[in-house]
Amino acid sequence: MKWEVVIGLEVHVQLNTASKIFSGSSTAFGAEPNTQASVVELAFPGVLPVLNRAVVDKAIRLGLALNATINKKNVFARKNYFYPDLPKGYQISQMDLPIVGPGTLTILVGEEEKVIRVTRAHMEEDAGKSLHEDFQGMTGIDLNRAGTPLLEVVSEPDMRSAEEAVAYARALHTLVTWLGICDGNMQEGSFRVDANVSVRPFGQAEFGTRREIKNLNSFRFLEQAIKYEIQWQIDTLEDGGRIEQATVLFDPDSGETRMMRSKEDAHDYRYFPDPDLLPVVLSDDDIARVAATMPELPGQMKARFVAEYGVSAYDAALLTTSLAHAEYFEQVARATGQGKLAANWINGELAARLNREGLELAACPIDAPRLAGLVVRVADGTLSNKLAKQVFDALWVDALSADEVIERDGLKQVSDVGAIEKMVEEAIAANPKAVEEFRAGKEKALNALAGQVMKASKGKANPAQVQDILRQKLA
Amino acid sequence: MSLTHQDVARIAQLARIEVTDAQVEATLAQLNNIFGLIEQMQAVDTTGIEPMAHPQDVSLRLRDDVVTETDHREAYQAVAPQVEKGLFLVPKVIE
Incomplete structure (x- = not known):
């Protein structure tokens, strides 16, 4: 039954x-x-x-x-x-x-x-x-x-x-x-x-x-x-x-x-x-x-986050599970003008890390202004996702700003066209087989070449730019 | 309505009052008298009358949320039959 x-x-x-x-x-x-x-x-x-x-x-x-x-x-x-x-x-x-x-x-x-x-x-x-x-x-x-x-x-x-x-x-x-x-x-x-x-x-x-x-x-x-x-x-x-x-x-x-x-x-x-x-x-x-002292309620704030910052309803629901979360998100979103990216970082990397360490947001070693510093550098292309995670790990343990970590560890993403072109040319010269396969129509071969360039740049080259320049050179 | 001996025993049990059989008999008569009075009152037509929770038609005064009491444990426990480590001791209860 x-x-x-x-x-x-x-x-x-x-x-x-x-x-x-x-x-x-x-x-x-x-x-x-x-x-x-x-x-x-x-x-x-x-x-x-x-x-x-x-x-x-x-x-x-x-x-x-x-x-x-x-x-x-x-x-x-x-x-x-x-x-x-x-x-x-x-x-x-x-x-x-x-x-x-x-x-x-x-x-x-x-x-x-x-x-x-x-x-x-x-x-x-x-x-x-x-x-x-x-x-x-x-x-x-x-x-x-x-x-x-x-x-x-x-x-x-x-x-x-x-x-x-x-x-x-x-x-x-x-x-x-x-x-x-x-x-x-x-x-x-x-x-x-x-x-x-x-x-x-x-x-x-x-x-x-x-x-x-x-x-x-x-x-x-x-x-x-x-x-x-x-x-x-x-x-x-x-x-x-x-x-x-x-x-x-x-x-x-x-x-x-x-x-x-x-x-x-x-x-x-x-x-x-x-x-x-x-x-x-x-x-x-x-x-x-009493009514005059009522705060904006979770449901109201959720709707506003969707309308004002363009985050998904699901993300907005996660961000309003506590007033502390909502305030943290809003600080980061306001400081960066990047609501969606802020939501991704808070509900993704930050939530996972807090969960792993068994910490509440109140005890989070990265406060909202420091996370905002990181989000800004992701948004303006200074950091790739991979480098951003490295900076995030550094922010967790060191009392530095994102910019200070980037400077200290030399993590700036390379977006200088000349420097990337040089690495792309070297990769093409060193991998004739992949070049041949790509020209024969095998899209995957391009990823292998891009991987070589990223490796040569120690992960710092801007991946989108690498792809673009590779296509130009191989066209 | 009329109460039985069992009703009286149950009421006494709920109130934790020990009653002898003779007392049950006397109490039964007294309670039935009271119920007679209640029956008379219930016969009055109260349609449209709002029930009152208190005989006086006044409302509660409130106090501000301020701590005004200080610790008088020693004085209060002076009248307790048995205390230990600041706790009142009572016969063992486990529900």
Whole structure:
């Protein structure tokens, strides 16, 4: 039987505020345990939460970027459950009236664009951390993370493969870092993904029973976990089994998902409006104030790169995977007036090298002005592609400009007609057989002669010129 | 609607409250009373009335994003039954 995969994602985006969502405690990562937990996070009797304005503004920012409805009246609710890293016995979240309503996010799968619907995004507080290492047979609790502001972004079940799910997660990651509302650090848990996965026979209208994979903190694990889960569900169904609704965890060591809890012991959260917090009411001005600070968004910038610099849609998509990439490209393109060539170098040589060395663009040893210096010399014919790669390698290790490297290593391409003519004549004289073959109509023989000239020039002759002069001399 | 003994046991379990059989009996009667009141309220026609999330028709005031708290770990942990290396210790929990 042919199966169709259905995936929806819930992403917890940690907002990069200075203080917590409901108190003036610091949110800085990595502090000594419990030194950033105030009486609000510790749930001392009588304390009251006071909402951080920056959390509201950042939520509006994401809402606007997703073309979503902003609910001008939204309400906090209590989600009740018992766990020691949540001292109040409830998490303050939003249920019926979240701040961000339906919107959309466009993703790129291969070279195809697809629009994924976003159901909602709501504000909530993070819980603390439980450390299960042995503390005299007890569990250690660190509440520094408790009260850190989160936006939970929920998608519709619009994705049909693990690749689409990863593309959506990446697009959302790009967007929240682009907007400057999240640091995007997945190792530190700033961007955590839950995946709801089900399968159904092709053509069936109803969804299959879903299982939720919790807390995936890398794109690689997200893809591995979904692929494993899909195969497991298909195998189970084809063996005549049934899928039970459940929450599962992914084990990166075994590459498998395993059941955490079944539907029978699923939580009953007994949500109700939090009487400690009044409804959040936003005015048109509140929204306009945030809208006025919105940057050019990835989609808009992509379209502009195609129109303004003549790069392909695919190149433009690669160049807008992060704000850092886009800014780097634009600096090089502006400095050189060579958008396409700049895009080729950034998406080609530079991307490959960064990838090989496991570096992010921020740590790239070649900054935009120095790459621009190289692109200029390729564009004006000073450097052949081969020489340009040599200069690129030198720029990677030496703090010199492209021109300084060309001067130091004597890499200037020879475009002097007289000098090339002399080398061409020598090559013709030394290779009578190739000359004869070419004159007999064998085009390939010309390449052999050109190769000789390039060799004689130590790779510095302008290859196009060499071809032209050879043809003239042999005509 | 009327609750059963099982409903009361389940509610008590969710709230982590231990109840004896005699208490279940008494609680059942009290809860059914409350549900009777709710039923009366639900009989009122509320068509066209916007639900309220809070009894007062006022909106939330926000605070600026500024760190105002300092470290009072020692004072806060003075009332904790057990601490180690700055962590609160609780009976082992593994979900």
